[in-house]
Amino acid sequence: MIFTAYLMGSLSAAIITCRLMGLPDPRTQGSNNPGATNVLRVGGKKAAAITLVGDAIKGVIPVLIAQWMAAPPHILALVALAAFLGHLYPVFFGFRGGKGVATAFGVLVAIAWPVGLALLGTWLLLAKLFKISSLSALIAAGLSPLYVWLLEPQPEFIILATVISIMLIWRHRSNIRELMAGTEEKIH
Numbered sequence: 001m002i003f004t005a006y007l008m009g010s011l012s013a014a015i016i017t018c019r020l021m022g023l024p025d026p027r028t029q030g031s032n033n034p035g036a037t038n039v040l041r042v043g044g045k046k047a048a049a050i051t052l053v054g055d056a057i058k059g060v061i062p063v064l065i066a067q068w069m070a071a072p073p074h075i076l077a078l079v080a081l082a083a084f085l086g087h088l089y090p091v092f093f094g095f096r097g098g099k100g101v102a103t104a105f106g107v108l109v110a111i112a113w114p115v116g117l118a119l120l121g122t123w124l125l126l127a128k129l130f131k132i133s134s135l136s137a138l139i140a141a142g143l144s145p146l147y148v149w150l151l152e153p154q155p156e157f158i159i160l161a162t163v164i165s166i167m168l169i170w171r172h173r174s175n176i177r178e179l180m181a182g183t184e185e186k187i188h
């Protein structure tokens with residue numbers, strides 16, 4: 001289950017969507033990140049929406065399958081982490097993946113849907129207020145361990161959310177520099 005989750009996570013919705021829609025490779029355009037926000041920049045709303053849903057679903061499916069197979073919490077957490085790591089370091093795309101926001105959302109919503117709703121609500125509120133996707137994602141990521149602790153307080157899932165949060169923040173370090181410099185792009 002864990003290896004399959006990693007392989008599923010390695011399917012880059014951004015790269016696949018751009019190839020199928022005849023768009024440039026998102027790793028060579030815009031921010032050079034194969035994620036929904038960059039696909040929005042290089043390919044528009046439809047391509048970005050497909051990418052966002054695809055990246056979230058590849059996090060949801062392996063966790064739901066593991067739950068259906070009655071995997072214990074520690075295995076569910078490892079399956080979720082494997083799908084997330086597949087997105088960050090995809091074997092099919094030279095280990096050059098995205099930042100992981102949508103896939104992190106997918107695995108956490110599959111672990112506990114109330115956590116997913118809290119994360120989605122946080123991101124939407126902050127995106128509406130500040131119009132900066134990365135800032136919204138960073139704050140939601142930082143709050144995810146707290147949401148898991150409050151809404152699904154199992155140690156394995158709290159650790160999972162903490163690891164994912166740290167990795168998301170690490171993957172956004174260039175965005176953090178741009179936020180601090182006041183040069184981060186806004187959502188249009």
